[in-house]
Amino acid sequence: xxxxxxxxxxxxxxxxxxxxxxxxxxxxxxxxxxxxxxxxxxxxxxxxxxxxxxxxxxxxxxxxxxxxxxxxxxxxxxxxxxxxxxxxxxxxxxxxxxxxxxxxxxxxxxxxxxxxxxxxxxxxxxxxxxxxxxxxxxxxxxxxxxxxxxxxxxxxxxxxxxxxxxxxx
Amino acid sequence: xxxxxxxxxxxxxxxxxxxxxxxxxxxxxxxxxxxxxxxxxxxxxxxxxxxxxxxxxxxxxxxxxxxxxxxxxxxxxxxxxxxxxxxxxxxxxxxxxxxxxxxxxxxxxxxxxxxxxxxxxxxxxxxxxxxxxxxxxxxxxxxxxxxxxxxxxxxxxxxxxxxxxxxxx
Amino acid sequence: xxxxxxxxxxxxxxxxxxxxxxxxxxxxxxxxxxxxxxxxxxxxxxxxxxxxxxxxxxxxxxxxxxxxxxxxxxxxxxxxxxxxxxxxxxxxxxxxxxxxxxxxxxxxxxxxxxxxxxxxxxxxxxxxxxxxxxxxxxxxxxxxxxxxxxxxxxxxxxxxxxxxxxxxx
Numbered sequence: 001x002x003x004x005x006x007x008x009x010x011x012x013x014x015x016x017x018x019x020x021x022x023x024x025x026x027x028x029x030x031x032x033x034x035x036x037x038x039x040x041x042x043x044x045x046x047x048x049x050x051x052x053x054x055x056x057x058x059x060x061x062x063x064x065x066x067x068x069x070x071x072x073x074x075x076x077x078x079x080x081x082x083x084x085x086x087x088x089x090x091x092x093x094x095x096x097x098x099x100x101x102x103x104x105x106x107x108x109x110x111x112x113x114x115x116x117x118x119x120x121x122x123x124x125x126x127x128x129x130x131x132x133x134x135x136x137x138x139x140x141x142x143x144x145x146x147x148x149x150x151x152x153x154x155x156x157x158x159x160x161x162x163x164x165x166x167x168x169x
Numbered sequence: 170x171x172x173x174x175x176x177x178x179x180x181x182x183x184x185x186x187x188x189x190x191x192x193x194x195x196x197x198x199x200x201x202x203x204x205x206x207x208x209x210x211x212x213x214x215x216x217x218x219x220x221x222x223x224x225x226x227x228x229x230x231x232x233x234x235x236x237x238x239x240x241x242x243x244x245x246x247x248x249x250x251x252x253x254x255x256x257x258x259x260x261x262x263x264x265x266x267x268x269x270x271x272x273x274x275x276x277x278x279x280x281x282x283x284x285x286x287x288x289x290x291x292x293x294x295x296x297x298x299x300x301x302x303x304x305x306x307x308x309x310x311x312x313x314x315x316x317x318x319x320x321x322x323x324x325x326x327x328x329x330x331x332x333x334x335x336x337x338x
Numbered sequence: 339x340x341x342x343x344x345x346x347x348x349x350x351x352x353x354x355x356x357x358x359x360x361x362x363x364x365x366x367x368x369x370x371x372x373x374x375x376x377x378x379x380x381x382x383x384x385x386x387x388x389x390x391x392x393x394x395x396x397x398x399x400x401x402x403x404x405x406x407x408x409x410x411x412x413x414x415x416x417x418x419x420x421x422x423x424x425x426x427x428x429x430x431x432x433x434x435x436x437x438x439x440x441x442x443x444x445x446x447x448x449x450x451x452x453x454x455x456x457x458x459x460x461x462x463x464x465x466x467x468x469x470x471x472x473x474x475x476x477x478x479x480x481x482x483x484x485x486x487x488x489x490x491x492x493x494x495x496x497x498x499x500x501x502x503x504x505x506x507x
Contacts, residue, residue, distance in 0.1 A: 015500065017496070027360075027390055027391075028360070031358075031360055031389065031390065031506075034470060034492060035492055038491065038492025038493050038496065039492065039493075039496055041493065042493045042496065042497075044496070105474060108473050108474055108476075110470060110473055110474055165503070165504050167358070167504060167505070167506040168506060169506050
């Protein structure tokens with residue numbers, strides 16, 4: 001368990017896995033980064049396209065201040081919360097599950113979400129942000145961690161993910 | 170941003186994107202139609218297979234009256250609501266997010282869901298309804314907008330989406 | 339409708355469908371098994387990789403007792419509930435939908451979830467459990483129904499699902 005080690009990518013035609021990370025829920029973000037690092041570790045080219053609530057995972061955190069512009073942007077920012085407060089999709093109503101999850105992950109020596117994000121960067125997983133969702137939520141490239149490679153529209157993402165598998169999470 | 174313009178499909182082997190639209194949430198419907206129109210605009214053959222809650226997106230709206238048959242069908246219809254009342258998956262409890270989303274989309278000059286549905290039709294995105302889910306919910310083909318091309322079972326959908334990518338949304 | 343009949347798989351290169359079953363919601367489990375049995379019935383090789391909440395679908399049920407180890411495991415087990423109590427993702431707050439769904443499925447002569455699971459086994463759908471999620475939740479292979487073929491990590495799952503379509507549900 002834990003963070004997988006890097007294995008050199010095979011020469012020739014590289015296998016490809018692309019993930020559309022739509023959800024900002026803690027459990028789904030964990031699934032996204034587990035799949036991404038697991039695939040990258042065995043030599044896949046991996047692309048993650050963050051959109052809608054998923055954009056929250058790549059934002060630069062500034063305490064509880066939101067980096068988006070305008071009142072509605074601020075409202076959405078408030079509702080989206082930060083990575084450390086990411087809700088668990090099914091158990092959010094209890095308000096305790098992300099903490100339990102983290103605790104379980106630590107106790108069992110499984111990588112936590114922050115560690116998986118770190119591993120993704122080291123394994124050269126490509127992180128992209130969705131242009132349209134950024135536009136709606138009033139976000140700019142400078143609002144994201146610098147590891148975000150580029151801002152893309154749907155057409156460009158479809159092109160670069162062509163020839164591999166794509167999952168919507 | 171906004172609705173993409175049509176670009177002629179390439180001759181020869183056409184790329185294909187198929188979307189299983191399971192969710193009736195406003196944000197996921199937006200993602201479905203954004204992906205569909207974005208792909209169709211750059212020449213992909215696009216198929217959307219509406220099932221379960223996703224069926225709500227293609228129903229003919231008749232005020233608040235539900236078109237399904239029987240008491241339980243009516244109950245489900247009531248719970249499913251209409252496109253204009255589609256909940257946002259994460260923020261539904263606030264009851265205000267679809268309105269904010271629409272407002273943000275309008276203000277930012279991004280296509281609204283209704284406009285994306287229109288664009289999908291113009292871009293010849295193929296809309297299909299899931300036979301089994303219709304059966305469960307007491308719906309018939311006549312309950313849907315006339316742009317719905319056909320009612321399909323799983324096997325037929327798998328066959329027509331073969332050779333391309335398929336996403337479950 | 340109902341459970342599809344078996345059709346012999348074509349010789350030569352068999353089509354492949356792999357499903358990552360992340361959700362434990364009744365409606366999404368129904369979608370998972372409907373897709374799996376529908377594909378297997380027309381000759382696809384079908385693999386289901388159960389992870390996170392999806393693991394609940396393949397657990398041996400022992401009344402309301404949870405088979406996981408430790409206090410936190412028990413807490414999660416309690417929150418996850420059993421297959422018969424699987425929540426419906428959108429309508430869970432009403433607490434009545436799974437029952438209505440089942441009733442509708444029976445009344446309309448559509449296969450219920452338990453019947454679909456049975457059909458999956460008969461159609462030789464391959465059931466796998468996610469090693470990392472089991473580790474987090476304190477589950478062991480002996481906690482699952484004996485039809486679960488193997489416990490896999492991400493890399494092994496990616497390998498066996500290569501060359502076909504993969505959906506995240």
